[in-house]
Amino acid sequence: MKKYVIIALIILVAGSMIIYPMLKNDPEIETEMAALFTFEENLAAVDGEVVPITIQVNEELTKLELYYNDSLLKTWKNVSSDVQFDLEAGAFGVGTRYIVLMATHNDGTESEDQRLVRVLSDIVPEHLFAESVQEYPHLTSSFTQGLEFHKGQLYEGTGDPSNIGATLLAEVNLITGEHKEGRKMGLDAGIFGEGITILNDKIYQLTYKNGKCYTYSLDPIVITGEFRYSGEGWGLCNDGKQLIMSNGSEELTFRDPESFTTLRTLQVYDNKGPISNLNELEYIDGKIYANVWMSDMVVVIDPNTGKVLQEIDARALAVKGKGNGDVLNGIAFDKSTGKLYMTGKYWSKVFEVRFVENMPLL
Ligand SMILES: [Ca+2]
Known part of the structure; x- marks a missing residue:
């Protein structure tokens, strides 16, 4: 019997320790x-x-x-x-x-x-659709996390969701979809590659949860260094002076390309609220284009205000190119031709796209 009294006392004391702080935080007391x-x-x-x-x-x-x-x-x-x-x-x-x-x-x-x-935001985004102008093959083994042109050549960075050492950084032959021989580098399992960008002849590759941004020389493609950061790495692009990075939230971080230190952050909002899950990025003519993870949407962001200017519905591309693949991810602008390309993770196609006002025929 004595045992039960002791147990009851323990429950009483422990219970009051939990309940008392709850009472203290009761909003009615705050009046x-x-x-x-x-x-x-x-x-x-x-x-x-x-x-x-x-x-x-x-x-x-x-x-x-x-x-x-x-x-x-x-x-x-x-x-x-x-x-x-x-x-x-x-x-x-x-x-x-x-x-x-x-x-x-x-x-x-x-x-x-x-x-x-x-x-x-006080701006109602303009609603546009992505339409395929031309199709190219894409390796269905590529879990696309970064896509960018540099001097007319396409580069791709891939991730490794199955933890089998599939993280790659490669120059891609746009016509065949193949990674060019001697122009690629893979990383070990355990390193999950994310966004890539090229600035001052240096390639930057983020990692998902490894907290590291690797840098590579362009020729040959070999690792030359690394930066550390806190939080997750998702997408990456640059405005010619600064690196711009997403982390899966609505926040973009502008970083110094020499030191990787944070220069400023930007919250991305439309007229309804924050746009989170910002993923692969591209900087085109003074605006930031961002894939929104788990959607067929790309948002066009004013880099000064964080306001969404346009929403681009790319579901027509998913119908043609997704196959058994994963989500839309990957935007690359070729400055040398003025052409814009989009693809997705494990998709069978890369599309040259244009933006139109009406939903393209599926
Ligand atoms: Ca890109």
Whole structure:
């Protein structure tokens, strides 16, 4: 019997340790706060919109400060009743922002309230379709993760989902679809290749979860170095000066090609919300083209604002070229001809494409 009493006591003590902190976080108890926002978490606003907000003040405060995206917007002194503020939601562009209240009480102590604000794009993307102009063969063994032209030659980087050492970097013969002999390099199983790009005669190849970006010389194609980064590597392209990298979220990271350090980040949004799963990338005429993983969509992004300008529906290509393959992935622009190409992972075809206003015949 004594044993059961001890067990019951243990359950009681352990249970109270779990329940007490839950009670402490009960939102109803927070209404005691000296100052708080009257709107709920996850406020959605549109870039350019002015959002009137009300700050509820429950006691006399010596100081009340309002921060947005870590910048001080306004300070009120000796405030004892509710205050209004017109928030310029898009002051820091589209994306996820935080708005923070810092209240200083009469006894010198401070309390804080915080809300998340999502700033959506004010642009409704133009909707276009990708249509095949010309078909070329593609190796169905290639799990395409990077596709790019350099001086009129096509390069491809592949991944290794079966962990069999299928990661490759190769120059591709566009006409035959074959990897050119003596112009390819494979990596061991355990290294999962991702996006590639070529800048200053150096090839960069990301890895999925290995945290490494390999660099290769162009001729011969051999590894010359590596950079480390945190998080996942997905797509890669460059604007002629900086590397632009995706990581599976809605965020793009601009990096220094010499040091790989982060120069800036960009959140990609359309008029409805963030566009996550950004995958293979291509920089064409001042815009970033991005495959959206698990979809037949490509989004065209303004690299200065992160706003989606166009959405390109490429489902007609999937019908013709996917076969038993995986998702659409791979965009490459040949500057020497002005032609644009698209393919997918394990697809049987690479397509030269053009964008049209109406759905192509399937
Ligand atoms: Ca590309």
